[in-house]
Structures are given as C-alpha cells and as structure tokens.
Amino acid sequence: EKEEEKEERGQAQGKAAEGSGWAWTQRLGCGDHMQEHQRSAVGDMIGREARGAPGHFLVMDVGTGKTLTALCYFLHYVKQHGRNLKYFLWVTPKAPVESTMKQLRDKWKAPTHIVPLPKGKEQEVRQGQCPMLLKEFAINVVDMDFLRRSVRALTTLASSTFMVFDEVDRMYGDSLRTSAALQLAALAPMMIAQTATPMSNTKDKRLAVWLSNTENYPVTVKNWQVAANAMVIKQVDLGIGTEPELQTLPMTASVRAVHRDAGRRGAWLDVARTTQEETDEFMVKIAVDLATEDRKIHKHGGVLLVADSREHVSKLVGLVAARGLTAGGFDQLTNSSVAVVVVPKNYNRGYNEAIRLGGLVTGVYASNSADRHQMLGRLKRLGQVRESVKFVTVVMEHTILHVLHERHLHVDTMNISLQSLGDKFGKDVLLGLG
Numbered sequence: 001e002k003e004e005e006k007e008e009r010g011q012a013q014g015k016a017a018e019g020s021g022w023a024w025t026q027r028l029g030c031g032d033h034m035q036e037h038q039r040s041a042v043g044d045m046i047g048r049e050a051r052g053a054p055g056h057f058l059v060m061d062v063g064t065g066k067t068l069t070a071l072c073y074f075l076h077y078v079k080q081h082g083r084n085l086k087y088f089l090w091v092t093p094k095a096p097v098e099s100t101m102k103q104l105r106d107k108w109k110a111p112t113h114i115v116p117l118p119k120g121k122e123q124e125v126r127q128g129q130c131p132m133l134l135k136e137f138a139i140n141v142v143d144m145d146f147l148r149r150s151v152r153a154l155t156t157l158a159s160s161t162f163m164v165f166d167e168v169d170r171m172y173g174d175s176l177r178t179s180a181a182l183q184l185a186a187l188a189p190m191m192i193a194q195t196a197t198p199m200s201n202t203k204d205k206r207l208a209v210w211l212s213n214t215e216n217y218p219v220t221v222k223n224w225q226v227a228a229n230a231m232v233i234k235q236v237d238l239g240i241g242t243e244p245e246l247q248t249l250p251m252t253a254s255v256r257a258v259h260r261d262a263g264r265r266g267a268w269l270d271v272a273r274t275t276q277e278e279t280d281e282f283m284v285k286i287a288v289d290l291a292t293e294d295r296k297i298h299k300h301g302g303v304l305l306v307a308d309s310r311e312h313v314s315k316l317v318g319l320v321a322a323r324g325l326t327a328g329g330f331d332q333l334t335n336s337s338v339a340v341v342v343v344p345k346n347y348n349r350g351y352n353e354a355i356r357l358g359g360l361v362t363g364v365y366a367s368n369s370a371d372r373h374q375m376l377g378r379l380k381r382l383g384q385v386r387e388s389v390k391f392v393t394v395v396m397e398h399t400i401l402h403v404l405h406e407r408h409l410h411v412d413t414m415n416i417s418l419q420s421l422g423d424k425f426g427k428d429v430l431l432g433l434g
Contacts, residue, residue: 021137022082025075030068030108035382037236038069044232045073045192055185055214057168057231058194062374063352063381064236066194067103070164071110077162077190084189086136087161089154091181093170094143095330099351100166101141111135115142118149128152128180144171147180158187167349168193169370172206185213196377197370198231240380241388246405248397249282255399268400275399276308276363283394284319287361290390291325291339294358298385300336304354306362306375307344316342345371354378359390364401364408372408 034042037060045056056073060066078085092100097114105112113135120130132150134140134157144165147154154161163185165171171181185191193210208224211231219227255275262271287305294301305320305327307313313329320327320340327340333353341357345365360379379389395405 020082022078022085024111024137025078025082028071028075028109030110031072031075034068034072035065035236037234038065038072041069041232041234042073042076046076048230048232049077049190052216053214054216055188055191055193057198057211057214057228058192059198059231059233060194060196061235062196062377063238063384064234065382066166066196067100068108069234070166070192070194071104071108073192074162074164081189085160085162087134087157088137088139088163089134089161089184090139090141090164090166091144091147091171092141092166093349094145095347096167096349096351097141097143099353103352104139104141111138113138113140115140115146117143118146118153120149125149144181145177147184148176151180151183154184155187158184159189161188163188163191165191165193167195168210169195169197169199170349172210182209182213185210197373198228238380238382238384240384240386242376242380243388243390245390245392247282247286247392247394248402249279249394251396251398252278254278255396259399262400271400272366272404275396275401276312276365279363279394279396279401280316280319283361283363284316284323286392286394287340288320288323288325290359290361290392295339298356298358300356301358302339302341302356303359303361304357304375304378305340305342306360306365307342308363308365310344313342313344345375348372348375348378351378352381352383355381355383355385358386359392361392361394364393364395364405366404369408 041058041060045058048056058066058069060069074088090100090104101112101114104110116133118130118132124130128148128151130149131153132142132146161184165181165185171178185193191213193214198207205221205224207228208219208221211224211227212219215227215230255271255278258271258274262268284305287303291301291303294303305316307316317327317329320342325340326338327342328335328338330341330343330347332338333341333343333351336356341354345362345367348371355378357379360376362375376389376391393405395401
C-alpha cells in the first residue's frame with residue numbers, strides 16, 4: 001500500500017509539473033543517458049533533500065558529467081516542487097557560458113537563455129540594482145560576474161529560483177562576485193554548488209561559507225571539515241590514461257643575460273616573458289608534430305596548445321600557420337579542419353568539444369593546480385575515444401620558468417606569482433641555475 005501511495009503521489013506531482021511552465025522537463029530523456037556514478041550522485045542528493053538539506057555541494061572530476069547530473073536532479077526536484085518555481089539560474093564563469101548553453105540546449109534539448117549584461121545607471125550598477133532579464137521556465141545561463149550588478153534585484157526572485165553555481169571554486173575569493181553569489185544561494189529554495197576542484201589545499205577554509213548553504217546546522221571555520229564530509233563526491237575512472245612528457249631546450253645567451261640583469265633589478269616578470277618568447281618556436285614545433293601524428297589516426301584530431309594570454313594566442317596561431325598546419329583560437333574548437341587549437345591558460349573550464357583532440361601542449365605559466373587539472377580535463381572526459389592523451393610541458397632549462405615547473409610538481413597546491421617566486425629564491429639561486 002505504501003508503494004502504491006508513493007506511486008500515486010509521484011504521478012500527481014508529475015501531472016502538476018506538466019500543467020505548469022515546466023512541462024518540458026517531463027519530456028526530456030537525458031536520464032536515460034546517465035552512468036552509474038551519475039545516478040548515484042542524484043540519489044545522494046535526493047536523500048539529502050529528504051533529510052532537510054537546503055542545498056548540495058557536488059564534486060565530480062573533470063569530464064565525468066556534472067552538467068547532466070545537476071540537470072537530472074533538477075528534473076526530480078521540479079516534479080516535487082515545480083509549482084513554487086518560476087526560474088532556473090545556472091551561474092558559470094564567462095568562458096563556458098556559450099558551451100554550457102549549447103550542451104543544455106542541443107544535447108539535452110532543454111530550453112535555455114543566455115542572460116545579457118544587466119544595464120543601468122551608475123548608481124544602480126554600484127548598488128546591484130540593475131534588472132536582470134531572466135526567462136521564466138527555462139534555464140538562464142549567466143556569467144558569474146553579472147550577479148553583482150543585479151544582486152538586489154535578484155533577491156526578490158530568489159525564493160522561486162532553482163540555482164546551480166558551476167565551477168564554484170571560482171567564487172571563493174573576497175569579491176563582490178562571491179558576495180553576490182552567496183547572498184543568492186542562501187535565499188534559493190534549492191541550490192547546487194559544483195566543481196571538480198573544491199579545495200586548493202587541505203587548509204582551505206573558504207569552503208565553509210559555501211557549505212553553510214548545504215547543511216541545516218551552522219557551519220563555521222571550526223567545523224567546516226565535518227560538513228565537507230557530507231559533500232556529494234563521485235570519483236570514477238574513465239579508463240583514459242595520461243602520457244606526461246617534459247620537453248626542455250637549452251638556455252639561450254639572451255635569456256641568460258636577462259636573468260643576470262634581473263638579479264640586479266628584480267624584474268622577474270620581464271625575465272619570464274623573454275624566456276617564454278624564446279621557447280615559443282620549440283613549443284609550436286612539438287605541437288605541430290604531435291597534431292600531425294594524431295591526425296594520421298584520427299581524421300579530425302589534433303592538439304590543444306595552451307598560451308599565456310590572448311596576445312600570446314595570436315602569436316602562436318601565426319607560428320603554427322607558418323609551419324603549414326591549420327590553427328585557430330577557442331572559437332575554432334569545433335572546426336575539425338583546425339589541427340591545433342590555441343587557448344589562453346584561463347580557458348580551462350566548461351567545454352567538451354576538445355575531446356576530438358589527442359594531446360595538450362603547454363608552456364610553464366603562473367597558475368594553480370586546479371587550473372592545470374581543469375585544462376587537462378578538457379581532453380580526459382566522457383566521449384574521448386583514445387585510450388590515453390599526451391600531456392607535454394615545454395620549458396627552457398635552468399630558468400625561472402624551470403624553477404616554477406619544479407614547484408608545480410612538488411608544491412602543486414599554491415598559486416604563486418612569478419614576482420613572488422623570484423623574490424623567494426633570490427638572484428643568487430636563479431643565477432646559479434644559469
């Protein structure tokens with residue numbers, strides 16, 4: 001009898017969803033595509049919800065299907081609570097806004113809307129009172145940096161809004177962006193904070209404030225690790241190996257000269273820039289060779305080449321073209337005729353199209369372990385047909401960038417600037433390396 005009552009209640013709730021603007025959720029078949037770890041994650045969130053949890057912190061490795069998991073949990077939630085919901089807000093960093101929208105719309109057939117930049121008078125922008133143009137009963141994908149412009153306006157809608165904070169580790173710092181996101185998360189009837197890299201180190205207490213939105217007891221910097229144990233964590237082996245390789249080239253006379261000069265002036269950023277400039281040709285040669293080999297086996301294959309900045313992207317695209325191979329920036333990722341796709345180091349999240357590529361080639365840049373893990377995850381993800389992907393790091397020997405690479409290997413939890421690195425090791429050490 002209990003099972004029959006449960007079934008009747010579920011049918012009634014489903015009909016309620018069908019009778020609302022969320023009727024499209026009943027037609028989606030994305031649940032049929034879930035793998036076991038995704039079903040388990042959804043089940044865990046349903047169990048937490050039944051125990052009164054106001055939200056969830058979902059941790060799944062890069063490429064294992066967080067987007068589908070969050071969407072399928074929403075399908076469950078809207079069946080239960082659809083009458084009280086009018087909006088679905090999917091907050092994400094700027095770079096993956098377009099690709100997230102395309103995945104939700106094209107692959108999973110969900111109605112989506114990219115939220116435009118909220119505009120208003122200077123005072124409205126400063127006070128977070130710009131109106132945000134949301135579409136009812138659709139998934140509104142929004143750049144996380146837009147929230148601070150509209151946080152006060154959104155608080156009036158928050159109680160009827162299901163929210164997903166994608167790549168939430170980008171919303172940890174002391175900023176207006178983080179403050180706005182946390183305010184909205186606290187007001188939503190249900191929210192999911194999700195990432196593949198929840199902590200930059202084991203002492204990272206910035207998780208506490210986000211975890212407080214996922215538990216029905218006070219979470220503080222003293223007990224946050226207890227709450228962290230209740231995160232929905234699903235790790236799965238995709239069976240895709242990694243072939244790491246370090247390619248080095250000898251220090252040139254000009255690079256040795258700038259290292260000696262920096263010892264007197266402390267201009268370590270200039271040293272790094274010159275070192276990378278003299279490494280670019282060698283790095284591009286490796287990328288071209290690797291892409292050529294990959295396309296012999298995979299017709300639409302190639303390499304993801306990581307640059308330091310957008311300006312660096314333009315230079316590397318030109319160097320690849322000069323070697324007779326097609327190259328393009330991030331906007332050419334889906335163009336199968338492009339063998340080498342060049343992206344800046346911060347374009348490391350939220351897109352799946354790089355699975356057509358078989359290798360990643362990068363220089364050594366100031367970054368943190370989460371960013372490097374996320375970048376490799378663009379290739380190592382569901383849909384990758386290769387048994388393993390190549391991961392090549394290119395660096396000039398005995399330079400400040402070589403020291404930075406060693407630090408990445410052995411202290412891979414810190415985000416250290418090049419200036420700090422130079423100041424830390426000092427001119428004597430760096431000159432000794434040269």
